[in-house]
Amino acid sequence: MSGFGERLAEFRKQSEALNWEGSFDEYLEIVRRHPEVARLAHARIYDMIVSAGVEETPEGRRYRFFEGKLFGIDPQIQEIVDYFRAAANRLDVRKRVLLLIGPPATGKSTLVIQLKRGLEAYTRTPEGALYAIKDCPMHEEPLHLVPPELRPEMEQELGVTIEGTLCPVCQWRWRESGGDINQFRVRRLVFSERDRIGIGTFTPGDPKDLDTSLLVGGIDFAKITQYGSESDPRAFRFDGEFNVANRGLMEEQEWLKQPKDFMALLLTLAQEQNIKVGRYALIYADEAIIAHSNLHEYQRFLTNPENDAMKNRVYMVMVPYALRVKDEERIYETMLAGSSPHGVHIAPYTLNVAAMYAVLTRLEEPKDKTLSLMDKLKLYNGDPIKDISDYQVDEIRRQHPNEGMSGISPRDTMNALTYAMGQASVPCVNPIDLLRALRYFAQAQKFLGFVNPEAQKTLLDMTAMVRAEYDKIVKKTVMTAFVHAFEQSAQHVFTHYLDQAEASVQHLKVTDPVTGEKIDPDEAFMRSVEEQIGVSATAARAFREEILVRVAAAARRGEQFRWDSHQRLKEAIEKKLFGDVRQLVQTTTSTKTPDPEQQKRRDEVQEALIQQGYCQHCASALLEYAGSLLQRE
Ligand SMILES: [Zn+2]
Ligand SMILES: [Zn+2]
Numbered sequence: 264m265s266g267f268g269e270r271l272a273e274f275r276k277q278s279e280a281l282n283w284e285g286s287f288d289e290y291l292e293i294v295r296r297h298p299e300v301a302r303l304a305h306a307r308i309y310d311m312i313v314s315a316g317v318e319e320t321p322e323g324r325r326y327r328f329f330e331g332k333l334f335g336i337d338p339q340i341q342e343i344v345d346y347f348r349a350a351a352n353r354l355d356v357r358k359r360v361l362l363l364i365g366p367p368a369t370g371k372s373t374l375v376i377q378l379k380r381g382l383e384a385y386t387r388t389p390e391g392a393l394y395a396i397k398d399c400p401m402h403e404e405p406l407h408l409v410p411p412e413l414r415p416e417m418e419q420e421l422g423v424t425i426e427g428t429l430c431p432v433c434q435w436r437w438r439e440s441g442g443d444i445n446q447f448r449v450r451r452l453v454f455s456e457r458d459r460i461g462i463g464t465f466t467p468g469d470p471k472d473l474d475t476s477l478l479v480g481g482i483d484f485a486k487i488t489q490y491g492s493e494s495d496p497r498a499f500r501f502d503g504e505f506n507v508a509n510r511g512l513m514e515e516q517e518w519l520k521q522p523k524d525f526m527a528l529l530l531t532l533a534q535e536q537n538i539k540v541g542r543y544a545l546i547y548a549d550e551a552i553i554a555h556s557n558l559h560e561y562q563r564f565l566t567n568p569e570n571d572a573m574k575n576r577v578y579m580v581m582v583p584y585a586l587r588v589k590d591e592e593r594i595y596e597t598m599l600a601g602s603s604p605h606g607v608h609i610a611p612y613t614l615n616v617a618a619m620y621a622v623l624t625r626l627e628e629p630k631d632k633t634l635s636l637m638d639k640l641k642l643y644n645g646d647p648i649k650d651i652s653d654y655q656v657d658e659i660r661r662q663h664p665n666e667g668m669s670g671i672s673p674r675d676t677m678n679a680l681t682y683a684m685g686q687a688s689v690p691c692v693n694p695i696d697l698l699r700a701l702r703y704f705a706q707a708q709k710f711l712g713f714v715n716p717e718a719q720k721t722l723l724d725m726t727a728m729v730r731a732e733y734d735k736i737v738k739k740t741v742m743t744a745f746v747h748a749f750e751q752s753a754q755h756v757f758t759h760y761l762d763q764a765e766a767s768v769q770h771l772k773v774t775d776p777v778t779g780e781k782i783d784p785d786e787a788f789m790r791s792v793e794e795q796i797g798v799s800a801t802a803a804r805a806f807r808e809e810i811l812v813r814v815a816a817a818a819r820r821g822e823q824f825r826w827d828s829h830q831r832l833k834e835a836i837e838k839k840l841f842g843d844v845r846q847l848v849q850t851t852t853s854t855k856t857p858d859p860e861q862q863k864r865r866d867e868v869q870e871a872l873i874q875q876g877y878c879q880h881c882a883s884a885l886l887e888y889a890g891s892l893l894q895r896e
Contacts, residue, residue, distance in 0.1 A: 300392055333377070360577045383453075461507075463512070480505075482499060505548060617676040691878050795839050
């Protein structure tokens with residue numbers, strides 16, 4: 264059979280499975296073989312997450328289900344999966360509303376979308392299959408047809424738990440049929456948010472149009488005349504979001520902003536697995552409930568004594584913005600991958616600069632006054648600063664439990680990037696263009712939450728901080744590009760330094776590579792390296808000894824000690840190399856009329872930058888900018 268024929272056959276087989284319909288007895292056979300088809304909602308979601316794969320890492324469990332979509336919220340994901348695990352085991356938490364607290368456009372919306380799309384796909388697979396009573400408006404579990412007296416026996420036989428009662432419509436049909444279960448048909452159920460099956464979403468809109476029937480359904484007045492009574496279940500529309508979400512997932516946006524009676528309906532659903540509707544008996548529903556709110560609303564909720572009874576009925580997880588620059592950068596990369604940046608080149612470090620800025624706006628001032636906000640940003644990102652240990656960084660994090668709950672969102676910075684793209688006169692946007700756009704956005708009050716003058720000033724100060732950081736990056740990038748074969752040169756300086764330092768510490772002579780003569784170690788050379796980082800003549804010996812000890816220790820561990828292995832020595836080597844070319848870079852980049860030799864060097868450097876991901880436009884903009892920076896020194 265051809266490849267296409269096989270796929271067609273596979274497709275036919277799959278759609279047959281999805282359209283399965285049978286008798287109640289046939290369904291019982293399925294449950295006997297695959298008891299998991301009768302799982303409750305939380306267990307289904309938990310199994311779905313775990314079935315995608317779990318990885319044990321030193322930082323905790325990583326769930327492949329969320330991979331590539333969510334960045335910087337691993338601990339929160341872990342907490343949420345823990346909730347589902349406990350709820351799947353029918354612990355008490357399943358009766359609580361999972362409440363995600365966080366600012367807009369954090370991972371929380373993405374996370375819920377992941378779960379929804381995941382369920383749609385999972386319920387199409389054999390492992391995620393589930394079934395419903397045919398023509399039931401709540402697409403309920405067929406085992407509800409088992410009378411209470413027979414349940415214990417059947418639960419034991421099938422290895423399942425049967426929970427819940429028939430919905431009003433099925434009850435009516437059951438009575439009409441004289442209690443004949445064989446009148447009911449069972450069908451395979453596939454979740455679809457668009458078709459309103461198994462996934463419900465509620466966003467409170469205009470308060471004037473708010474009606475609880477949006478959640479719990481309502482009376483179909485046209486049908487009352489047909490069926491004669493308001494309490495005839497056939498005259499009821501089971502089209503509220505709670506009805507729709509039965510067996511699956513119910514998402515409530517801005518829950519704490521909703522009217523009291525709306526909030527109460529959700530709590531009843533969570534607590535009692537019941538939907539309360541006007542004059543009907545309670546309707547059983549099995550749903551995992553996720554509600555969202557922001558920190559401000561949550562704090563108001565907590566401080567209002569009227570809410571005391573509700574407080575222990577929620578399971579709260581704070582979902583902050585990313586606080587690590589590298590995570591934030593990955594968020595932008597995913598956002599950009601989903602849209603087309605109109606053929607505009609994004610220069611290296613543009614997203615890095617955007618991420619630094621966004622993260623800065625989310626950080627609280629460090630309690631330790633010797634640290635700057637930028638230091639803290641680097642520490643969170645895992646960049647070493649002033650010999651501060653990982654343990655101390657964790658300690659700093661603990662001092663700021665609400666960090667990341669405010670600040671500008673990834674959407675904000677991406678808006679500024681789009682604006683910068685629109686302003687650019689060339690098909691390339693670079694960090695300076697972006698910083699200009701961010702300044703404009705701050706001044707024009709385009710960042711919600713930063714509209715008062717004080718907040719505006721803070722934002723402008725932050726553009727200056729990021730700019731200073733970017734300037735360092737520029738100098739280093741351009742200088743490195745100017746040093747021919749930078750890595751080799753650095754490694755060469757390093758080995759030469761080590762040879763000399765070793766001889767000097769042990770009071771030995773070194774061999775001149777050309778003449779073979781025994782000569783004194785090159786003190787002037789060593790000092791030219793050490794002076795770069797302010798090692799005094801008296802401290803030189805101790806510094807050299809320290810380096811030699813480190814080299815020996817690394818050798819014992821079987822590790823390679825490179826020119827950049829020791830933070831301070833690395834800095835000294837860079838500075839020495841840069842010192843050698845500084846004058847050259849300065850004159851070459853800033854002169855308006857370069858001579859042929861300068862022009863040649865400039866072209867070479869530009870070429871080296873293009874190798875690193877720059878385009879013609881941003882490479883020459885970078886050189887020009889570096890020239891102006893060095894001019895000022
Ligand atoms: Zn039903
Ligand atoms: Zn470019």
